[in-house]
Amino acid sequence: MKMSHVGIMVGEMDKAVEFYTKALGLEIVMDKSEVIEEKETAIGRMCIAVFGNGFKGFNIAHLVTKDGIGFELFEMKEREEKHNVDFTKIGIFHFCLETDDFQGVIEKTEQYGGKVRMDIMRYHPEDESKPYKMVYLEDPFGNLFELYSHSYGETYSSEYE
Numbered sequence: 001m002k003m004s005h006v007g008i009m010v011g012e013m014d015k016a017v018e019f020y021t022k023a024l025g026l027e028i029v030m031d032k033s034e035v036i037e038e039k040e041t042a043i044g045r046m047c048i049a050v051f052g053n054g055f056k057g058f059n060i061a062h063l064v065t066k067d068g069i070g071f072e073l074f075e076m077k078e079r080e081e082k083h084n085v086d087f088t089k090i091g092i093f094h095f096c097l098e099t100d101d102f103q104g105v106i107e108k109t110e111q112y113g114g115k116v117r118m119d120i121m122r123y124h125p126e127d128e129s130k131p132y133k134m135v136y137l138e139d140p141f142g143n144l145f146e147l148y149s150h151s152y153g154e155t156y157s158s159e160y161e
Contacts (some may be wrong), residue, residue, distance in 0.1 A: 005070025006095055011082060011141040013059045013075040015113065019140055023108040024097060026063040026071055034059055051076075065097070083142035094136070096146035102133055105147055113140035123155060 010016035013032045020026045036057040038044040047055065059075040085093055099105045106116060117136040124130035133149040148155055 003069050005072055007072040007074060008095075008139075008143055009074050009076065009079065009083065009141075010139070010143070011075070011079065013061060013073065015140055016073045016075065017061050017063070019112045019114060020063050020071060020073065023112040023114060024105065025099075026065055028061065029064050029070070030060075030062040032059050032061045032075075081141075085142070085144055094144040094146055096148060096152075098148040098151055102147065102149040106135065106137065109137050109139075114138050117144070 008016075017028065017032065021028060034057065035043065035047055037048065037053075037055055039048065051058075056077040058077060061073045063071040063073065065071070087093065097105075102120075106120075110116065115138040117138060120133050120135045123132045123134070131149065132155045134155070135147050137145055137147055139145065
């Protein structure tokens with residue numbers, strides 16, 4: 001099994017595309033396009049099956065990470081302006097990206113309207129040979145994401161404090 005893509009609800013498509021491309025370095029595969037609620041096409045019927053009757057339509061953009069993982073950004077016509085994470089609810093609450101430019105991505109996240117949620121953490125602060133770092137951030141719409149300085153395998157290949 002391989003990861004294909006994630007879908008993220010955003011508040012303003014142009015701002016979202018700017019954030020995910022300029023702050024996080026994703027590339028545009030298909031820029032913003034409009035999807036309307038209709039039953040005449042396969043995509044229209046599929047969207048009704050997913051979102052239900054009366055979803056009113058949305059804008060969508062398709063982006064991709066350097067390693068080929070897709071990001072679908074959805075701007076629903078009817079939506080809340082910001083995502084409020086409820087940690088008591090079941091479901092996905094974040095995604096994680098890995099970068100060689102850890103501090104630069106943090107700075108760009110803030111520059112393009114995102115937010116730093118915590119101090120940078122080192123998994124092995126006692127061992128200089130394991131400089132693995134992480135931090136939780138938010139996009140401009142309140143969606144949480146985690147940032148790693150090293151791969152998932154490297155980060156978790158040994159116990160941490």
